[in-house]
Amino acid sequence: MRRTVLKFSWIIDSLSKWAGALGAAAAVALALLIVYDASMRYIFHEGSVALQELEWHLFDAVFLFGLSYALKHDKHVRVDILYARFSPRTKAYIQIASMLFFVIPLALLIVWFGVDFTLQSYLQHETSPDPGGLCCRYIVKSFIVLAFVLLVLQALSETIKALYRLGELR
Incomplete structure (x- = not known):
């Protein structure tokens, strides 16, 4: 049982890594697109609404796909002034409670x-x-849907x- 649950956790962590x-790839594409768009606009006086909208879409991808990755690597917002002083056991309880009562719901x-x-x-075939x-x-x-499904999985x-750290799965 323990091995299966840890394997499930490892698979989820791999999904978050991807x-x-x-x-990250969207961030690189966004940076290149912004340079291209700004160059076209200010040097050649040619702009594109589609390119500007694509910049927003790529920004959305950077943020949304970074959610589960940030949670996996413990780079999310937290009151570290208090949290740093807690014992590992208390930290584990806070982690469980925050995932089950805040993040997942x-x-x-x-x-x-x-x-x-x-x-x-x-x-509706919605367009701009x-x-x-x-x-x-x-x-x-x-x-949005995909990113928050990944966030639920990473919270699990x-x-x-x-x-496991508390010894419940040993």
């Missing part, structure tokens, strides 16, 4: 509403309201690891 890599709520949000966009903007808005909206992984 999500982080995808977010909030992320599931966002997934719940995000699925309808994305589906409605798909069914700006002339020359991007089509298929449901793609970027689906990033963090809970498993905290339980």
